[in-house]
Amino acid sequence: MRHALTSGVLLAALVLGEGAVPSAQPVSRTPRLYDEPLRPRIHFSPPRNFMNDPNGLVHYDGEYHLFYQYNPQGTTWGHMSWGHAVSRDLLHWEHLPLALGEADGVMIFSGSAVVDRGNTSGLCRGRSADRSCLVAIYTGHGHGRQTQNLAVSQDRGRTWTKYAGNPVLDLGLKDFRDPKVFWHAPTRRWVMVTVLPDQHKVRFFGSLDLKTWTALSDFGPAGATGGVWECPDLIEVPLEHEPGRTRWVLDVDLNPGGPWGGSGGQYFVGTFDGTRFVSDDPPGQVRWVDHGKDFYASLSFSDLPARERGPIWMGWISNWQYANEEPTETWRGAQSLPRRLMLRRAPDGWRLIQQPTGGLSALMDPDPTRHQVLRDSLPLPPSADMTFVVSAADQSEVGLRLSNELGEEVLIAVSADRTTLSIDRQRSRQGSSPQGYAERHTGPLRPLPQVPVRVIFDRSVIEVFANEGETVMTERVYPTRPFTRIEWIGGRRPASGSTRLLALKTIWPSSR
Ligand code: FRU
DSSP, X not given: OOOHHHHHHHHHHHHHOTTOOOOSSOSSOOOOTTOSTTOOSSSOOOSSEEEEEEEEXXXXXXXXXXXXXXXXXXXXXXXXXXXXXXXXXXXXXXXXXXXXXXXXXXXXXXXXEEEETTOTTSOOOOOOTTOOEEEEEEEEEETTEEXXXXXXXXXXXXXXXXXXTOOSBOOSOSXXXXXXXXXXXXXXXXXXXXXXXXXXXXXXEEEXXXXXXXXXXXXXXXXXXXXXXXXXXEEEEEBTTOTTOEEEEEEEEEESOOTTSSOEEEEEEEEEOSXXXXXXXXXXXXXXXXXXXXXXXXXXXXXXXXGGOSOEEEEEOOOTTTGGGOTTOSEEOOBOOOEEEEEEEETTEEEEEEEEOSOGGGGBOSOGGGSBOOOSEXXXXXXXXXXXXXXXXXXXXXXXXXXXTTOOEEEEEEOTTSOEXXXXXXXXXXXXXXXXXXXXXXXXXXXXXXXEEEEEEETTEEEEEEGGGTEEEEEEOOOSSOOOEEEEGGGOOOSSSOOEEEEBOOSOTTOO
């Protein structure tokens, strides 16, 4: 691992030349934590070291918990443990100590967390009025097998104790992981969703007490099976414009075999009766969650307060093809903004709609001159929320070019016929870049008369939501200098509709 401090000193030595005596003033100041050149300002990333999947997303006692796959010892995957952060608004995160650490040759792989209201497990010792505690359900990985295990916290997630009766589920398999647990009210029991990765199967289990589990049913193989299945989630999702009505979304990630190679997420829409998930689609149909290359292992929050109106999930913004080679060096991995989910009726069945949860306006830069109508060319702030609308009157490709003084650029565009959204990062980084990075990716768009596009830019993160979240593309970008300029592709801005850029403040107190 190379420390930021070391590289600052090195740079100073290079600039001064060999043998020069450094002055008291360092030539190049080491950037402050969360102010490094590629560091997202409004997305969560670990202060240092390697992060992958979000884990254990749960709301409890006024706090949203984000646990995450984390290597406390290095900047590439290994020693997997659960890192931990909390938030009161789903925007600002406070880092907490490691929640669950590797021990006795067993790593802590992905999983979920629930509030055990009423102490169904008998493991809650706290004094809360509803006798509740937090229970994490995770995969133990080691000694040639993967098993499902519990850990309990009596103090709002600050400290955790692994359950003495672990594992609670052991099929004697090498690959059996990523438990997502939720309370299924109609059948009054806990349901666990797991994967048998190499068999391309989701296996459901049921339990009354989180400790004893019985198999309920299997789903799969179905959809995309070009890699192992990982990180399943089963979510009851509201239907757009149909108050009170829902359908179930089964999210299954796979690696490799994603839409652009490497990892990616797919989903199935159907019914769930507490025992069995039945998909509406024929087995060969594939629906991608996100058409960019960097959105994986999305996980929905458990126990959301009623005011949240529907499920919210977050995903890891990377791809296993190059996650260990991201050029951020002292830290690796970012989580998406929390996204609210909905289902929309489309001509070919249900579409998953993902929209960033509200609240971003709280990050609006107080300086009004930094919010702009997107004119021909503008300075690009380090983080911004931009919108434009493409219509039939636009007879050519329309979109944004983000660039720097070196001519490095990323292009975000809607095709002339409005049937494709694209992110082109082929010229976004000079010199070497990870294999599979310098590519152009596209997602299918419904060519509605008006196609609204929202682009959230955050130094090295781009999340694009078109048609109000019907087509979503998420990608990291690694320019060697910050992107500071924004222009319309082809010099033309959309013929109609409003265009705007809102500059966003950082969420991290230690930086500006
Ligand atoms: C998905 C995944 C999970 C596993 C974890 C290990 O990215 O491979 O299946 O639990 O990461 O870090």
